[in-house]
Amino acid sequence: MSFNNTIRIAIELSVSSWLVAVRTPGGSEKARLHRIEGGESAALLALITSVRTRESAKSGHSDIGVACCFEAGRDGFWLHRLLTAHGVDAYVLEPTSILVNRRARRAKTDRLDAEGMLRVLAAWLAGDRQVCSMVRVPTPEExxxxxxxxxxxxxxxxxxxxxxxxxxxxxxxxxxxxxxxxxxxxxxxxxxxxxxxxxxxxxxxxxxxxxxxxxxxxxxxxxxxxxxxxxxxxTFDDTIVQKISALQRIRGIGENFSAVLVREVLYRPFDNRRQLASYVGIAPMPYQSGSMVRDRHIGRAGNPRARTTLIQLAWLWLRYQPGSALAAWFRERVGTLQGRTRRIAIVAMARKLLIALWRYVETGLLPDGVEIKAQADTMA
Structure with missing residues (x-):
């Protein structure tokens, strides 16, 4: 789909009404706004069809594409699936990743939000992948x-x-x-x-x-x-279920922890360990200015449920896997220190533990020094 031959649509969702901003290829820079009742998907599809038909007749091209975006939120992903099924390239924006005016007081209206999403969508379609983050929409089964x-x-x-x-x-x-x-x-x-x-x-x-x-x-x-x-x-033959069963073989990881880690995090592919840690929100934020180069506190921009579970698992890891390399690293790093230092170190250990478990479920490589449950305990 050509960027110059694409109708761009942004939807500002709310409970009572949806504000639809439309910008056509070759049209004016000012977006046309349409307000429809909240949840009226039939009216939205009719509007998209009408705009596409009008632009095809005006340009003489039948291959007019439509790209639509909206922010992730209360409506979930059903709208993305509906638009995709009707031939619309749908994108779900991560709201916190969109750059906004940094003034202490700034105007905030549905119109401004919709027009801002249109600009973000245009930049994304033009190839700027740093302008925002797009949500990976899970399948209905996931x-x-x-x-x-x-x-x-x-x-x-x-x-x-x-x-x-x-x-x-x-x-x-x-x-x-x-x-x-x-x-x-x-x-x-x-x-x-x-x-x-x-x-x-x-x-x-x-x-x-x-x-x-x-x-x-x-x-x-x-x-x-x-x-x-x-x-x-x-469904024991399912790949995801096999990952859950593999985690349950490790002493200290029970049925609930393994289900949360796999269903929330390890069910999807990751390119590298930093991407994995960023998804959970336990990757340190880099800070570089002049000669100062250091890592700040963790981002916390990822999955909060998985992050909480992982930190809980890190504390349990010290109890149930005292002979592992990770537990030895923690003891060497912290020693007898208590309080804030110990809490910071446990987050660092949780990040290392997540990476080790990711490698284990993907390649079968056990972390160093890890104890495996007896067969009877695993079956129980």
Whole structure:
């Protein structure tokens, strides 16, 4: 598709309405704006068809192309797939990668945003790959495969919130700790406030309702985990599932950590280790000015879920893989230091661990000194 023979379209998405900015090849520099109701994909396709037909008739060419862009956000990727299926070259912009005016106070409207995206799209189509970052759109299957561990994460957070609420309510009465779910009725019956009174009836009713929500959350967590295990067993020949199984062979990496790392990160190809670390957001940001050359703090522009999981795994790695080369590197680097130095070092170790695990699932090369689980533990 020729850049000079392409209709460029930018869509500013919102819940109530979509603002569509159109710039035609050879037309004026001022974009034509169209506002349609939010989510009306049929109206958007009709508008694109109308603009393409009009430009084909005006130029006498039937090969008029259409390139469309919008920012990644709440709408997900369904619009990208719809436009692609209708012959439109669709691009999803990473919003934080777009350069903006650095003034402390700047105008911000849907029109300005849409026109700004048009300029970015034009530069990208002209060959400037540094003007912004484009999101790699996952396939529907890849996107759907992320649901189990993301749902489990939300359920675990809900479980923790309920437990903390129960403890906080009991703490207001001078009671520390919470009753066990195994013996809830007996434990609640025996509870007394710190000043010797029985538990107030309305408070007891509220805590009992929280208990029922807690039991439901625990049941749903077990249900999600069972479904995930059954699905992996049914698709064992799948390449992604084999990567998950390979990670689970390593001592200290469980079913959830392996699923998050593979489904969020290692399912897609990377050209080099810095690209991999940047995707997760644990690559240091370079700083060079004159004679000063150094690395600053990590970017944090990547996948926050994968970054959190990886740092948690790095702490567990020190416990379950003390004889590995990575654990030895950490001990040599940190020694007995505590606090901020230790937290900075664990991020550096997490980056090294990610690269080592990436090489392992891609080539089968185990990191130095790593212990493998026994066959019985792996099957469990």
């Amino acid at each position: 996107e759907d495969a992320k649901r189990p561990h993301r749902e489990r994460e939300r359920l675990v957070q809900e479980k923790q919130r309920i437990e903390n609420t129960i403890e906080a309510l009991l703490f207001t009465q001078g009671i520390r700790g919470r009753p066990s779910l195994r013996s809830w009725e007996r434990d609640v019956e025996a509870l007394q406030t710190a000043d010797g009174r029985p538990l107030p009836p309305l408070l007891r009713a509220e805590i009992d309702r929280l208990r029922r929500r807690l039991v439901l959350a625990l049941e749903q967590i077990r249900e999600v985990e069972a479904e995930r295990t059954a699905r992996q067993a049914a």
